[in-house]
Amino acid sequence: MSDGKGSSEIPHELRGKLSAFDSALTDVENKFEPLLKVSQVELNTQLNSLDKAKLDLVAAYSINSLFWMYLNISGVNPKDHGIKQELDRIRSYMNRVKEIQDRKKAPKLNVQASKRMVKSALWQAAQKSLQAQASADKESEAGNEPGEEKEKEEKGTKRRSDVQDGDTDKKKSRNKDSKGQRKGKGGRYMNMSSR
Helix, strand or coil: CCCCCCCCCCCHHHHHHHHHHHHHHHHHHHHHHHHHHCCHHHHHHHCCHHHHHHHHHHHHHHHHHHHHHHHHHHCCCHHHCCHHHHHHHHHHHHHHHHHHHHHHHCCCCCHHHHHHHHHHHHHHHHHHHHHHHHHHHHHHHCCCCCCHHHHHHHHHHHHHHHHHHHHHHHHHHHCECCCCCEECHHHCEECCCCC
16 A cells, blocks of 8 residues: 555545445434434333334444444454344344234234123023923923934824825826836827837
């Protein structure tokens, strides 16, 4: 660097990067300006505890990120420095705050409505069991075993359907003779095989 050029001269390839860094740093200062104008006491009275925690975490993360950049510019590897653990710690706190915020947004259980639903369901189940018990008592009073009346009804229905099926079979057999021919109108035979 003592080759005759001034030590204040910056290499050409770094000038663009340094000007971009300067504009980014100016942008950060402009973003923080409204926050720095308000006193901490006013901020603490205006914000709830969750917002205070978020503000403190953003401030700590921003300052540590700026220090990370400073270490990079100075030629120190920030991954070997303690700043990496600090940034990780702040990120873990940010995740905890996010979980708390998500829990607040989660749907809440309406206790009154759930009590009404359970009570109604239990009431209906109790009514059904009472009705079943009452019908069993009626059957036992009539001298039947529970379920016996149902079996009798099923047998009666079965007999009726058997009788109806038998009637249909008799009608079909009347219309046929022994050769398998069917009688048509007027008592004439029709050959079933020619059809």
